[in-house]
Amino acid sequence: MSFKHHVFFCLNQRSNGEDCCDRHNAFALFDFAKKRVKELGLSGPGKIRINKAGCLDRCADGPVAVIYPEGIWYTFIDTEDVEEIIQSHLIQGRPVERLQLT
Numbered sequence: 247m248s249f250k251h252h253v254f255f256c257l258n259q260r261s262n263g264e265d266c267c268d269r270h271n272a273f274a275l276f277d278f279a280k281k282r283v284k285e286l287g288l289s290g291p292g293k294i295r296i297n298k299a300g301c302l303d304r305c306a307d308g309p310v311a312v313i314y315p316e317g318i319w320y321t322f323i324d325t326e327d328v329e330e331i332i333q334s335h336l337i338q339g340r341p342v343e344r345l346q347l348t
């Protein structure tokens with residue numbers, strides 16, 4: 247099984263007080279992305295898969311997600327940012343430059 251786009255959201259949690267994506271609303275934004283992709287009929291084989299991930303080692307930039315096969319990294323603040331990534335990158339094939347990590 248393969249996907250047109252495979253998206254990994256870091257949902258790492260740390261209990262020692264160190265920064266992590268969980269402290270920047272990562273779970274809610276992951277849930278939003280999963281729900282929207284399903285609502286739009288874009289989920290499933292050959293389409294888009296939204297997956298949870300552990301630490302992706304970009305903690306200082308969190309919350310983060312990476313989209314394959316392009317290997318493009320994003321950070322985002324709210325559901326409007328995530329919606330823009332879905333509409334522009336995942337649907338129209340136009341990566342959202344303003345939210346990309348280098």
Ligand code: FES
Nearest residue numbers: 256267302304305
């Ligand atoms: S905690 Fe998210 S990248 Fe490390």
